[in-house]
Amino acid sequence: MRYGMAIDTKKCVGCSDCVVACQTENNIPHGYARDWISETVSGTYPELTLEIRSERCNHCDNTPCVRTCPTGASHVIEGGIVKVTHEECIGCGACVESCPYDARYFHPDGYVDKCTFCDHRVKNGQDPACVSVCPTYCMYFGDLDDPNSEVSKKIATRKTKVLAPEAGTKPQIFYLI
Amino acid sequence: MNEELIISGRMNPYIDPHLEVWEWQIPLYLFLGGLAAGLLFFAAYFVMTGKEKKYPTTVKYGPIVAFIAISVGLIALLLDLKHPLYFWQLYTTIRIDSPMSWGAWVLLIITFVALIWIFSYLKEAFPKYNCKIGFISKLMGIFIEETGDSWEWKYPWLKTFEKYAQNNRYAWAWVMAVLSVILGVYTGILLSAFNARPLWNTAILGPLFLTSGFSTGAAMLMIMSKSHEERLSYSRIDLFLIVIELFFITHLFMGFLASSQVKVEAAHYFMGGEFTVTFWVNVIILGLVLPAILEAMELLKYKIPVIIPGLLILWGGVMFRFIMVEAGQIIRYLY
Numbered sequence: 310m311r312y313g314m315a316i317d318t319k320k321c322v323g324c325s326d327c328v329v330a331c332q333t334e335n336n337i338p339h340g341y342a343r344d345w346i347s348e349t350v351s352g353t354y355p356e357l358t359l360e361i362r363s364e365r366c367n368h369c370d371n372t373p374c375v376r377t378c379p380t381g382a383s384h385v386i387e388g389g390i391v392k393v394t395h396e397e398c399i400g401c402g403a404c405v406e407s408c409p410y411d412a413r414y415f416h417p418d419g420y421v422d423k424c425t426f427c428d429h430r431v432k433n434g435q436d437p438a439c440v441s442v443c444p445t446y447c448m449y450f451g452d453l454d455d456p457n458s459e460v461s462k463k464i465a466t467r468k469t470k471v472l473a474p475e476a477g478t479k480p481q482i483f484y485l486i
Numbered sequence: 487m488n489e490e491l492i493i494s495g496r497m498n499p500y501i502d503p504h505l506e507v508w509e510w511q512i513p514l515y516l517f518l519g520g521l522a523a524g525l526l527f528f529a530a531y532f533v534m535t536g537k538e539k540k541y542p543t544t545v546k547y548g549p550i551v552a553f554i555a556i557s558v559g560l561i562a563l564l565l566d567l568k569h570p571l572y573f574w575q576l577y578t579t580i581r582i583d584s585p586m587s588w589g590a591w592v593l594l595i596i597t598f599v600a601l602i603w604i605f606s607y608l609k610e611a612f613p614k615y616n617c618k619i620g621f622i623s624k625l626m627g628i629f630i631e632e633t634g635d636s637w638e639w640k641y642p643w644l645k646t647f648e649k650y651a652q653n654n655r656y657a658w659a660w661v662m663a664v665l666s667v668i669l670g671v672y673t674g675i676l677l678s679a680f681n682a683r684p685l686w687n688t689a690i691l692g693p694l695f696l697t698s699g700f701s702t703g704a705a706m707l708m709i710m711s712k713s714h715e716e717r718l719s720y721s722r723i724d725l726f727l728i729v730i731e732l733f734f735i736t737h738l739f740m741g742f743l744a745s746s747q748v749k750v751e752a753a754h755y756f757m758g759g760e761f762t763v764t765f766w767v768n769v770i771i772l773g774l775v776l777p778a779i780l781e782a783m784e785l786l787k788y789k790i791p792v793i794i795p796g797l798l799i800l801w802g803g804v805m806f807r808f809i810m811v812e813a814g815q816i817i818r819y820l821y
């Protein structure tokens with residue numbers, strides 16, 4: 310069992326529905342976000358290409374954030390989901406510094422918070438909130454170990470990339486390009 | 487050309503527009519840690535080599551300053567925590583993978599070793615009982631009593647412990663020397679362990695911070711010492727350490743320039759970019775080159791008040807850590 314995502318950059322229109330869905334589902338305090346949209350423009354005018362991505366914690370296979378945590382608050386659960394136990398977190402910031410994607414932030418209550426792949430929904434067989442609301446159906450969530458899951462098939466048939474592979478974290482969110 | 491923009495309006499405090507998770511507390515903690523490492527190492531080293539007579543300030547008073555530095559450093563670390571009341575969870579596990587974790591342990595252990603050291607030298611450091619600071623003198627009054635023009639411990643177990651500490655100084659010197667090197671390297675490893683921050687992620691940071699910490703320690707002792715001979719030898723030691731430091735810094739940037747794109751860009755922040763002036767003026771010129779020249783002149787028998795190169799080195803040490811921590815958080819992977 311290895312949870313992961315595939316996100317189709319050709320379909321994403323950058324509407325931010327996933328961001329709002331996450332904020333509502335997970336009670337994120339006002340002004341904070343666990344996921345976000347970024348736009349990359351590359352090339353030289355007039356040969357410009359635009360890519361829009363919905364980003365969040367990549368639930369990496371090689372987790373620097375878990376390694377540098379001094380208390381063990383950051384940990385990996387079944388299915389490779391990276392989580393933080395709020396009661397064990399002292400708020401030292403080591404994990405925030407460890408993440409090349411800046412996917413972690415300080416909750417105003419003093420602990421570090423981040424995307425959980427909505428493990429409370431996944432347990433019941435539902436998709437994460439962001440995936441379930443996307444109006445263009447550009448996100449796919451599922452078991453990467455199962456070659457017949459929709460997400461595995463997408464990754465197998467489309468050209469993919471991961472973000473900042475040179476940082477060596479082995480991200481498990483694949484962007485279809 | 488690659489421009490990137492976060493358009494969903496993510497504005498997580500401390501994270502956006504760029505990381506600022508570590509503000510002044512961590513660089514201060516790193517500086518004080520390095521300073522303490524230097525002070526304790528020299529004290530231990532001169533006892534190990536049997537030269538404690540020649541270096542009275544180093545051996546008797548250095549560790550006291552180190553103890554104060556570590557205490558203030560730990561307070562800074564505590565202030566960095568966003569959940570400070572939970573800090574004790576640092577000491578419920580040891581995680582070797584996490585420098586934050588084993589560093590906190592090393593700091594705790596070295597504090598105790600320094601205390602034992604201070605204890606064994608207390609009578610020599612303060613032969614007379616005439617403390618002017620009210621609360622300290624009250625506090626000490628619980629443990630000691632005046633005897634003529636010196637003083638003695640009130641309780642026999644303190645006397646036994648003092649005997650033990652004094653008889654085993656040589657062994658404790660070894661323990662303290664090893665721990666102080668670990669502490670000095672740790673102040674660099676704390677940063678270099680972060681793969682995600684191109685500026686920090688280089689193995690040279692450990693030895694570089696160690697050298698820099700030792701040279702701030704030597705500078706402090708140079709300022710504190712009243713013996714001309716002791717001061718002169720710290721001038722020499724500092725000169726030597728500065729040369730090594732310059733060598734490491736050159737290596738650091740050459741390494742970046744020969745590495746991947748993000749690291750080349752990291753180096754450019756210091757060579758024409760945002761941090762060029764702050765870094766070159768404060769760290770290289772004021773903190774290293776100028777004191778090196780002054781110390782060389784002193785060794786050539788010119789009269790230089792030691793306080794000037796000493797303070798310059800300390801200033802360079804502080805600035806070095808502040809700049810490295812700040813710049814390291816700004817320089818990131820772009821994807």
Ligand code: SF4
Nearest residue numbers: 366367368369374408
């Ligand atoms: S994206 Fe960041 S927080 Fe998430 S697992 Fe990877 S390194 Fe850790």
Ligand code: SF4
Nearest residue numbers: 378398399401402404
């Ligand atoms: S901030 Fe919390 S979760 Fe992150 S490394 Fe520190 S203790 Fe662990």
